[in-house]
Amino acid sequence: MKWLRNFLRRRFLSFLLIMGPGLVTSLAGNDAGGIATYSSLGAAYGYRMLWMLIWLFVSLGITQEMIARMGVITGKGLSDLIREEFGVKTTAFAMLTLLVANIATTISEFAGIAAASELLGIPKIVTVPLAALFVWFIIVRGNYKRAEKIFLALAFVFIAYIFAGFLARPKWDEVALGLVTPAIVPEPRFILFFIAAVGTTITPWMQFYLQGSIVDKGLGEEELAFARADAWVGAFVMNLFTFFMIVATGATLHHAGIFEIESAAQAAQALVPIAGELAGELFSLGLLGASLLAASILPLSTAYAICEAFGWERGVNQTLQDAPIFYGLYTGLIVIGAAVAFIPGLPIIAVLLASQTVNGILLPVILILMLRLANNPRLMGKHINSRVANFAGWMTALVLIVATAILLASTLIPAR
């Protein structure tokens, strides 16, 4: 059995922990906002919105592949490329967009931490400031790599959704039907969910983070195939999780007549088929891990991307005096995120959904810049976008813009 132990210890664990950037980013993407969005979607419409996942899988796969390709071919980060190709004004606009989206997402991560702790019976007045301090110190002074492993392991608890999806005995014929029938419900809530679902799956920050990690892996052109495969595997794994998340909530909450999720405790009910009475605890652990993971990457990657674009000193190796803007942005994001989550009586699920909607609304700005970069032969040589990638990319951007316009119209024009 020694070989098995060795295999598990060395190979399997190292595979899980040093997985490709695409896969890790995808896992971190299923954070508090993602869980709230997909649980809400599953509760509201059961299996009817599963078709979106196929479209989202293709969109996510193509964007991640595009990012991976740009990272490998140019060897530069995304904000680096945006600055070099589009100049200061466009960069300032893109960075503002990124900052707004990431403030919203950071708030959602701390809201996730608040929700998880309250579910475990610890008041958020205690946990949220603690989490903020913890995240700040772990990055600036602590051992981040060990912390990342713990967070990832915690977030892996969400694998329980897969089992819950089976154990809840969904009607598989309805699941299959939902997967292939594009259903659209003409109501504002649906459009909101739709934008949030795209925004939580393909997030602006993820593009910057992913391209950065690929560049730092130092992959060369000959490893392009690996980076591409990693991007698609990541997209697939993420959508697999999402699929079972929707199936599990559909089979439990929606089936039981709960169409609107108002609290984390309700969302946790989807895990009852596997965890029984411990569903709440299991759900909180996963939520805590995913939220902490994203909360520790996100403020840092935001500060890094913005400072890279403007050429300001950056990185935690710099002192506070040398990199005041970097530390200011980093600390500011954590403080804002924690402060909002701290507000007593905050409607957590609504906040989570709103943050993902903001991301979805802002994504086209980043996506269009990415598309223009990936089509620049001076940067990409023969690896410019294929027609399929361009079509899918522009479609995603366009659909989001149209959906945003409809959402705006429906909120501005009162319903008759």
Added chain:
Amino acid sequence: MAYLSELVGREVRDAKGTLIGVLNDLLIGPESEGETYPRVLALAIKSNGGAPTLLPWEGAEDLAGNKIILQRPPSADYAPKGNEIYLVRDVLDKQVIDTHGFRVVRVNDLELARIGNDYRLVNVDVGGRGLLRRLGWEDFSERIVGLFNRALPARSIAWTDLGFIPRGDLKVRVARAKLKELHSADIAEILEDMRPRQAGELIRELSDEKAADVMEELEPEFQAEVLETFSNERAADIVEEMEPDAAADALQEMEEDRREQVLNLMEPDEKQEVKELLAHHEDTAGGLMTTKYITVPPGITAADALAHLRQIAVATEAETIYYVYVVDSDEHLNGVFSLSDLVLASPENRVEDFMHRRPIRMALDASREDVLEAIARYNLLAVPVVDADNRLQGIVTSEDALDLILPNDLKIKLPRLFR
């Protein structure tokens, strides 16, 4: 003085006032032409779409006005030699090296000065003022901060202090030559601001020895990332020049396949040494030690030992000659003496007479804390590492130990991305 950002987009007219087009870019000669401050050679002018036309610089009215008026009608288009630098395309917004401050900065704007009938590139604006100018907020912000009796944060570096980060098509030699003159620790400081591929391209120009010196100043994880951007042959050449312990640390961080390929291309001796070091866990005495130390056989006299030392110290590239280890033919550690012991001993004395017979020694699997403690407690310059049979395997120098306690190394294992 004129700013590139304010020139681009201006109308260009000939002496009669006829509109030729809009200024799109400025061309300077390659740095190899030896001018300290390069001269503007040509203007790239865009008129109603299409590729810009290049007109040679033959003198113009002052560039300070809101349009550019050429003094003479352009006789013919400028024929590019192919090695010109386009200021907007190649320099503006790019990351460049500040060879004076040892860091990587971004070009926010370029300052041109009129010298005689020419315009020359003098300064590179890398500060907040340049950014605000590009956004069109310079005057506004100036008035705002003026209310508080402050000035806008201006920061520029001289063109002569600028080094280019190599990019495939752009060949800029002078800056690289200057880079080669920098101390390897300073080059390393610059590299730490870069992505692995950029860093690799910069190192590529250096000799194997210099590249190895620079590499040793970087963190092992980054060393590995940079090494992975090289061909296996070049990586092996550089690793051979590194101290074996540093080489092992770097190889340790590389992907398994690449590590094997690089190892296989190394000279047999160096390969063997590095392989032995690789076998030990990086946090143990075995992982920290180097195999470059000096030994003498027992029974020889002080005079012979000194002669031996003179003879082999350079050839073995020993990390320290202050300690000499006495080992028998089976590598068993019999004792140690210091350079001062040796110099102060009578020439005819045998080494056994003045060596320390029970030197402090570490087992291969001793933790790095134990190694640090031994070095600190006994004030050693190096501590020997032996296997279970007391055979000398290597030494950990206090220098290497110092690296361990410096904040940089104990610091957070963050993904490179954020450092």
